[in-house]
Amino acid sequence: MSFEIKYKDMLGRIGRLKTKSGIVQTPLLFPVINPSIQPVSPKKLKDTFGFEAIITNAYILKNRFENKPIEQGLHKFLGFDSAIMTDSGAYQILVYGEVEVSQAEIVEYQEQIGSDIATILDIPTGWKITQKQAAKTVEETLKRAKEFFKTKTRDDILWVGPVQGGRHLDLVAKSAIEISKLPFQIHALGSPTEVMENYRFDVLVDMILTAKKNLPPERPMHLFGAGHPFMFSLAVALGCDFFDSAAYALYARENRYMTENGTWRLNELDYFPCQCPKCANTKPQEVMTNTKKERETFLSEHNLYVCQAELKRIKQAIIDGRLWEHVEMRAHAHPALFTALKKLKNHQNFIEEFSPTTKKRGLFFFNSISLARPEISHYRKRMYKSYRPPEKKQILLLAPQTRKKPFHKAHEFNRIKQVSKKLGEELSAKVHVCFYAAPFGVIPLELDEVYPLSQHEIALPLDQETIENVAKQVSKYIMQTQYETLVLLHDPEQWSTQIKAACTKACQKKGIAFQAVNIKTERSKSLLTRLEMTLRKHLSDEP
Numbered sequence: 356m357s358f359e360i361k362y363k364d365m366l367g368r369i370g371r372l373k374t375k376s377g378i379v380q381t382p383l384l385f386p387v388i389n390p391s392i393q394p395v396s397p398k399k400l401k402d403t404f405g406f407e408a409i410i411t412n413a414y415i416l417k418n419r420f421e422n423k424p425i426e427q428g429l430h431k432f433l434g435f436d437s438a439i440m441t442d443s444g445a446y447q448i449l450v451y452g453e454v455e456v457s458q459a460e461i462v463e464y465q466e467q468i469g470s471d472i473a474t475i476l477d478i479p480t481g482w483k484i485t486q487k488q489a490a491k492t493v494e495e496t497l498k499r500a501k502e503f504f505k506t507k508t509r510d511d512i513l514w515v516g517p518v519q520g521g522r523h524l525d526l527v528a529k530s531a532i533e534i535s536k537l538p539f540q541i542h543a544l545g546s547p548t549e550v551m552e553n554y555r556f557d558v559l560v561d562m563i564l565t566a567k568k569n570l571p572p573e574r575p576m577h578l579f580g581a582g583h584p585f586m587f588s589l590a591v592a593l594g595c596d597f598f599d600s601a602a603y604a605l606y607a608r609e610n611r612y613m614t615e616n617g618t619w620r621l622n623e624l625d626y627f628p629c630q631c632p633k634c635a636n637t638k639p640q641e642v643m644t645n646t647k648k649e650r651e652t653f654l655s656e657h658n659l660y661v662c663q664a665e666l667k668r669i670k671q672a673i674i675d676g677r678l679w680e681h682v683e684m685r686a687h688a689h690p691a692l693f694t695a696l697k698k699l700k701n702h703q704n705f706i707e708e709f710s711p712t713t714k715k716r717g718l719f720f721f722n723s724i725s726l727a728r729p730e731i732s733h734y735r736k737r738m739y740k741s742y743r744p745p746e747k748k749q750i751l752l753l754a755p756q757t758r759k760k761p762f763h764k765a766h767e768f769n770r771i772k773q774v775s776k777k778l779g780e781e782l783s784a785k786v787h788v789c790f791y792a793a794p795f796g797v798i799p800l801e802l803d804e805v806y807p808l809s810q811h812e813i814a815l816p817l818d819q820e821t822i823e824n825v826a827k828q829v830s831k832y833i834m835q836t837q838y839e840t841l842v843l844l845h846d847p848e849q850w851s852t853q854i855k856a857a858c859t860k861a862c863q864k865k866g867i868a869f870q871a872v873n874i875k876t877e878r879s880k881s882l883l884t885r886l887e888m889t890l891r892k893h894l895s896d897e898p
């Protein structure tokens with residue numbers, strides 16, 4: 356296989372893809388080259404900005420330059436000696452309705468010019484389109500994909516099989532399932548540009564994940580037209596390995612200055628929030644006085660630096676296991692991105708399936724949005740599928756989380772230790788201590804050092820949704836276990852009444868005894884006595 360995965364986090368991966376012009380690393384951004392008007396030369400993109408690959412449009416090349424790229428070869432023609440991807444004209448179909456070229460012609464042309472990665476002539480679905488029209492684009496794309504394998508002649512080119520269907524998710528699924536059956540090396544999600552232009556990142560989440568769920572995970576996926584750095588991390592986290600950006604140049608033409616948190620108009624800026632080699636020694640006011648062409652080059656180059664820097668941060672976040680935190684940070688750049696982040700809740704099991712279970716760093720939880728994190732889904736799944744409490748435990752003693760972790764090393768745990776000592780070995784062996792803790796739910800004492808149960812930090816006070824979620828987990832735990840009694844160390848300051856209410860209800864349903872001891876109303880000494888008495892009472896009830 357030409358694609359090898361080195362590191363993963365969420366569905367994002369750092370991988371190596373072998374092309375005939377050399378190996379490239381993913382996640383990879385292909386700057387779009389317009390051979391007629393190019394503000395930054397392909398050579399400079401590689402030498403100065405470090406781009407390993409570029410993309411250009413075979414349809415435009417064929418129309419404007421005809422045989423010249425064939426005679427010189429694409430790499431010499433563009434002056435770029437690393438991987439070059441070509442698109443086929445599908446975008447022009449989307450904009451102009453049709454193109455004056457057949458698929459066989461454009462496939463042959465891409466083979467003649469020597470693209471490293473090439474695309475069949477798919478039919479983009481677009482945005483404002485009915486289910487019926489969308490179905491037609493999927494059918495026609497599949498028909499062309501099948502025909503393509505009868506006409507292609509070069510096996511050293513990596514061919515892209517696009518997935519269509521637009522916002523019609525059933526069609527995206529069908530398209531992905533069918534195109535997977537064909538031996539393409541790379542897939543692409545077609546025409547999400549309009550979805551992104553309309554800031555429907557939530558729809559984009561569903562489109563990408565529907566495609567991902569139905570495509571072979573070992574084949575890289577390209578997201579066409581995802582050119583803005585503020586959404587790279589979201590797309591990477593959802594499993595997009597390639598992007599292309601024409602935005603760096605298009606924005607520059609309109610005096611728009613990209614940052615990883617959004618876009619500014621040059622004339623609105625008093626300061627450059629960037630220390631790239633372009634911005635470091637000048638001011639927006641000075642750049643405004645430049646000629647239009649100088650300004651365009653300045654902005655294109657700055658935009659490229661920003662894109663490249665964001666990709667590096669994303670890669671480091673993957674290696675650190677901090678991609679979720681990174682996506683969450685970027686999601687605050689725009690409510691539409693945050694809406695998309697909220698959508699991940701609906702896909703948490705799928706994301707969990709492919710995410711690593713241990714990481715070298717601890718996790719940060721800020722609010723209930725993080726409840727969809729793969730680490731939490733993973734823990735819950737394991738708890739409910741395979742965890743069994745130790746044998747001969749009659750009482751479940753539920754204690755609240757502590758600031759210090761692991762919980763059993765916190766000073767609050769001393770009172771439980773003291774009571775256990777007073778009860779003696781035989782009786783305390785019948786008590787199972789577990790913690791209720793956000794965001795995980797119930798954490799049995801014997802697991803509290805397992806990653807990431809004590810390797811995380813959470814913002815306090817907890818929000819309502821997080822408390823309710825823990826209450827739900829507590830109740831689920833009671834229902835699936837077989838204790839005779841539950842004793843809750845109730846902490847109304849941190850947890851209000853929800854945990855207690857959930858315990859009351861679950862114990863009633865289960866038909867087991869329940870007693871709550873309020874840890875905030877009693878002094879430490881009387882609390883110990885009360886806890887000891889409570890435990891003894893229920894332990895002596897034993898027949």
Ligand SMILES: [Zn+2]
Pocket residue numbers: 627629630631632633634635657658660
């Ligand atoms: Zn800059």
